Amino acid sequence: MIELRHLSKTFRSADAEIRALDDICLQILDGEIFGIIGLSGAGKSTLVRCINLLERPDSGQVLLDGRDLAAMSAGELRSARKSMSMIFQGFHLLMQRTALENVCFPLELAGVKKDAARRRAKELLELVELPDKAGAYPVQLSGGQKQRVAIARALASDPKVLLCDEATSALDPKTTRAILELLKKLNRELGVTVVIITHEMRVVEQICSRVAILDQGRVQETGPVSEVFSNPQSAAGRRLVLPEGEKIHILPANRLVRLVFNGASASEPIISTLAIEQGIKLNIISADTRSIGEKTFGNMVLGLPEDETEAARALLYLRDLNGLTAEEVTEYV
Amino acid sequence: MFDPKDLELLKNIVQHDLLRFIWETLVMTFLPTVIAFLIGLPLGILLVVGEEDGILPLPKAVMKVIHVIINLLRSLPFLILLLVVMPLSRAIVGTSVGTAAMIVPLSIAAFPFVARLVETSIREVDHGVVEAALSMGASPAQIIRKVLIPEAKPALIANFMVSMITIFGYGAMSGAVGGGGLGNMAIQYGYNRHRPLVMYAAAVLLILLVQIFQSIGNTVAKKSDRRLRS
Numbered sequence: 001m002i003e004l005r006h007l008s009k010t011f012r013s014a015d016a017e018i019r020a021l022d023d024i025c026l027q028i029l030d031g032e033i034f035g036i037i038g039l040s041g042a043g044k045s046t047l048v049r050c051i052n053l054l055e056r057p058d059s060g061q062v063l064l065d066g067r068d069l070a071a072m073s074a075g076e077l078r079s080a081r082k083s084m085s086m087i088f089q090g091f092h093l094l095m096q097r098t099a100l101e102n103v104c105f106p107l108e109l110a111g112v113k114k115d116a117a118r119r120r121a122k123e124l125l126e127l128v129e130l131p132d133k134a135g136a137y138p139v140q141l142s143g144g145q146k147q148r149v150a151i152a153r154a155l156a157s158d159p160k161v162l163l164c165d166e167a168t169s170a171l172d173p174k175t176t177r178a179i180l181e182l183l184k185k186l187n188r189e190l191g192v193t194v195v196i197i198t199h200e201m202r203v204v205e206q207i208c209s210r211v212a213i214l215d216q217g218r219v220q221e222t223g224p225v226s227e228v229f230s231n232p233q234s235a236a237g238r239r240l241v242l243p244e245g246e247k248i249h250i251l252p253a254n255r256l257v258r259l260v261f262n263g264a265s266a267s268e269p270i271i272s273t274l275a276i277e278q279g280i281k282l283n284i285i286s287a288d289t290r291s292i293g294e295k296t297f298g299n300m301v302l303g304l305p306e307d308e309t310e311a312a313r314a315l316l317y318l319r320d321l322n323g324l325t326a327e328e329v330t331e332y333v
Numbered sequence: 334m335f336d337p338k339d340l341e342l343l344k345n346i347v348q349h350d351l352l353r354f355i356w357e358t359l360v361m362t363f364l365p366t367v368i369a370f371l372i373g374l375p376l377g378i379l380l381v382v383g384e385e386d387g388i389l390p391l392p393k394a395v396m397k398v399i400h401v402i403i404n405l406l407r408s409l410p411f412l413i414l415l416l417v418v419m420p421l422s423r424a425i426v427g428t429s430v431g432t433a434a435m436i437v438p439l440s441i442a443a444f445p446f447v448a449r450l451v452e453t454s455i456r457e458v459d460h461g462v463v464e465a466a467l468s469m470g471a472s473p474a475q476i477i478r479k480v481l482i483p484e485a486k487p488a489l490i491a492n493f494m495v496s497m498i499t500i501f502g503y504g505a506m507s508g509a510v511g512g513g514g515l516g517n518m519a520i521q522y523g524y525n526r527h528r529p530l531v532m533y534a535a536a537v538l539l540i541l542l543v544q545i546f547q548s549i550g551n552t553v554a555k556k557s558d559r560r561l562r563s
Contacts, residue, residue, distance in 0.1 A: 052468055074472075081470035092465035096483050096559045106469045108479065137559040150465075157469065 002028040002051060002161065002195070007060035009046055009217075020046040021057065022217040030160070033187050033194040035208035035225065037201065037240065043217040044197045048165045051195065052084050053077060064161075082110065085154035089166035091146040093138040099125065099149045100134040106156040124152040128182060144175035151182065161193045162186070168203055176200075180207045201240065205229065205290070213237045229290075230262040230297035231325075242288060242299055255304040255311055256285065256329050257318065263295040264323030271302075280305060280314045295323070304328075339530035346522060346531065354535075357432045358514035358542065361504040365439035366497045372444040373496075374489075376403070377451025378477060388463065389473040403445040411442050411503045415510060430511035435504065443500050450495060454488035455481050487558035494550025498543055505539060515539050 007024040049055035062069045103121035128148040168176040212222040215236030289298030304311040318326035383391035415438040419429040422437040508516025523532025
């Protein structure tokens with residue numbers, strides 16, 4: 001288990017002070033896929049780099065299975081880092097080594113004999129579905145292939161944790177999905193804990209079980225992905241989850257109601273049911289819903305009819321439905 | 334066009350001394366380059382890893398001393414340095430003239446230059462790769478041996494060739510004060526005896542040698558760089 005306790009980090013330059021991390025507390029459990037999401041500048045990269053102490057926090061503790069990393073000697077920290085691998089947005093492969101030699105690198109560091117290392121490296125390249133690229137140099141590989149090599153390299157030291165710093169941000173959507181599927185498979189088959197730093201919701205949606213929203217160096221909220229994404233409690237969460245986060249000023253004159261879906265059946269046609277059965281017409285002002293499994297999550301803002309009684313009836317109907325909450329709002333974000 | 338005596342002297346040199354001159358030039362170029370690398374390579378690496386935010390931070394005072402020594406030696410014109418270190422050459426090699434004696438000033442002149450070249454090449458290694466190695470629990474020594482030097486290898490080979498050509502130039506200069514080689518041929522036989530043909534012949538040979546060094550260097554550097562493979 002990784003436990004972050006009251007981590008703070010401030011970067012100082014001659015004329016400015018940036019509080020990159022502000023009293024961060026998080027628990028990442030063994031075997032889970034944990035997402036840390038935030039816009040750029042939120043402090044995500046600093047946070048992940050603090051987890052393996054590439055960056056030293058000004059205060060607070062990083063506990064790996066109860067042991068404080070900052071209190072370790074240089075040698076102890078190096079061996080702790082071997083159980084906590086990292087992959088990067090820029091892959092960071094050794095350009096003068098082949099894919100196979102790159103995977104051998106951490107094994108060499110650990111003093112594994114050359115033959116044994118190459119055998120293990122071959123197995124790992126098979127595990128990341130790249131067995132035929134063993135002899136290729138990084139410059140000959142595509143982005144997705146490079147990241148697979150980087151993942152194989154990260155796994156070579158049999159880590160308990162895999163830290164992913166924007167690992168898919170340089171990849172196209174299709175490759176991103178494939179890499180995420182691979183991470184999911186590794187999590188399932190090897191039991192490795194995966195920590196994913198990203199600015200993309202779809203990354204978190206696709207594989208994470210729990211998520212923390214980071215904004216201005218603070219954890220704004222944490223929880224299971226389905227809860228946080230369907231009904232964000234923090235302002236930062238809403239900005240992230242709801243479309244654009246901009247207020248639209250062409251508000252219609254009538255009253256508004258916001259529906260928050262948290263698991264309503266995706267197939268139930270709420271708006272048309274209202275129109276057909278009750279004869280009440282609603283305007284859809286904005287909608288951002290997504291299906292996870294059979295269920296719907298997300299938000300929808302509806303404009304209520306001008307007629308007071310019709311509006312009241314519509315509200316009554318909506319509030320009665322399962323799996324969603326309806327609240328009247330004066331503006332929407 | 335040339336005095337017949339010119340031709341005669343040149344013929345004489347070609348028959349008796351030319352191979353020795355070329356050999357001396359090669360020795361005076363190659364040996365100091367190797368010695369300069371033995372000192373300059375570790376120094377150049379230290380200049381990068383020893384920085385405050387480097388992988389092996391050294392005390393600021395140590396870094397300062399290294400920088401000062403390098404800058405002082407670099408700002409001394411070679412011909413002056415050569416004269417200044419003559420007693421040292423005599424102490425080490427037993428003489429202050431000739432090819433062997435020139436190895437000392439040439440090495441001293443070249444190692445700070447090499448250190449700066451190496452520093453630049455090591456600095457160009459992607460910091461992300463170093464960070465990746467750190468995240469895998471690599472020690473500073475392992476990062477130097479397995480990341481910095483191999484990743485910078487093509488640049489270091491190019492550095493070696495540039496150093497060699499610079500030292501080659503210094504070596505020719507040393508012909509003026511008793512060094513051996515083609516420089517000696519040009520200055521002692523050509524210039525001092527007023528035999529321009531001999532001087533030109535030496536000049537052409539010097540240019541040829543540089544071209545050969547250069548093309549060997551380029552080929553080796555390119556061949557060793559895996560980033561250029563298509």
